[in-house]
Amino acid sequence: MRTLSLTTVLPLLLSLASAQSSDGRPPFQNTTSIPKHYALLLTPSVDPIDIFGPLGVLTGLHMYYTNSTGRVTLSLLAPSLSHSTTNPPLPGLDFGADLVPTVTFDEYLSAHPSTGAGGANASIPPIDVLLVPGGGGTRGNVSREIAFVETIYPSLQHIISVCTGSTILARAGVLDGRKATTNKKAWAWATGFGRGVEYVGKARWVRDGNVWTGSGVSAAIDTTYAFLADVYGEEVSQWVADASEYTRWTDASFDPFAERWNVSDVATPA
């Protein structure tokens, strides 16, 4: 056939129209393995920007691209359904917001006995991307969070840590033999975990395979835009940042805070 029939061309035209909306939204580059289920692990006394920096970026993406990706959901994971708080664990400080977990670790693992790869419970779809934020509570007892990450990591498409959330990944073995970064002000403590980890001092974020580690607090925002650029395309990431009036730092090694807090590369024993 040298000519194209209407039934051949129409779906292509419709697809183009929905991808390129009137305000110039660029289409996703990746259309085969778009994440369908994001989850945030509510660490104790979670830092507000650690969690809502990435969530803000992802909410912007899904708000502007509603119906482009099929149904995408967000879960907030915690050991129990009791409220989590952003209040730092300091005596006399009453300065936090309470958040409502949606799924417990046990509920998720019961639904996915093969660590998330299955779909035994359709009401809880398998997690594709897990975000692990930090905050003052990561210095306390986070043994349940560590065990959950250790169990679930092999079934994930991507895992993203922010700030001292890296210590949970490291203690779960996820960073073993990898390059990573973490909070610069808490560097001495936070680089003490994991086997054979190459902690990069001058890094806004580090990607090693499907493991993304962000630096301290606000760096989470740039880390998430870098993740968007990789998964959905650079133009999509920039468009969402423009809509959010955010001036991105797109160079992973842009890190004035390494010098500010006087940190150097650290390698942990293998």
Add this chain to the structure above:
Amino acid sequence: MRTLSLTTVLPLLLSLASAQSSDGRPPFQNTTSIPKHYALLLTPSVDPIDIFGPLGVLTGLHMYYTNSTGRVTLSLLAPSLSHSTTNPPLPGLDFGADLVPTVTFDEYLSAHPSTGAGGANASIPPIDVLLVPGGGGTRGNVSREIAFVETIYPSLQHIISVCTGSTILARAGVLDGRKATTNKKAWAWATGFGRGVEYVGKARWVRDGNVWTGSGVSAAIDTTYAFLADVYGEEVSQWVADASEYTRWTDASFDPFAERWNVSDVATPA
């Protein structure tokens, strides 16, 4: 007396030690009218970064300066104590976190019949600083939020809006005759409110007296650091930003998004 006794010098030394901690934290410049009670108004479908950008900055401040300011509290205000959500009001989108309000508008106004200036109910101290974030829900029915802001504004030290939260201030009359800014992508809609408002197109934030209006979403973070610089001192603001690994934009007119979204100054009829 030409010599100083130990009882004279010791309190000064202790005061210096607490103000200048070992990691070089600069002391507050303002020690006479430090805000004691911050409140976030949980607008419907509140944008995650609108609310947690400022909250992250303020949490960092109070975490690092615990006990420097006496007891500081945060309230989350809403029409009822039902959970609020960050999920945008779009069909088929299930991508939000639920937040727990701590005080209703009515509870606050009952405790402070003279619009917050009194202290009739010691369990709810008067609000010093009110943050009004935006989000998709500001396009719906926000009549209760507008009425609350109209009532409480005269008793506040400062009010800070983020993104389309400005429309609540404008509809409450707070912006009448003032300069202000708002979300650049929603400019045509968001600049339609208030009497004699001079909306500044190229502005990351605008301060007019005790009214701070931030531009879209992420600009909230820079707006809050500018507020910190004004109230607590520039060195304190920079120190908190460094600890949070945030590269501030300190020029209120730095705004590439005015051109990006093609906005111009707007003046509303008086």
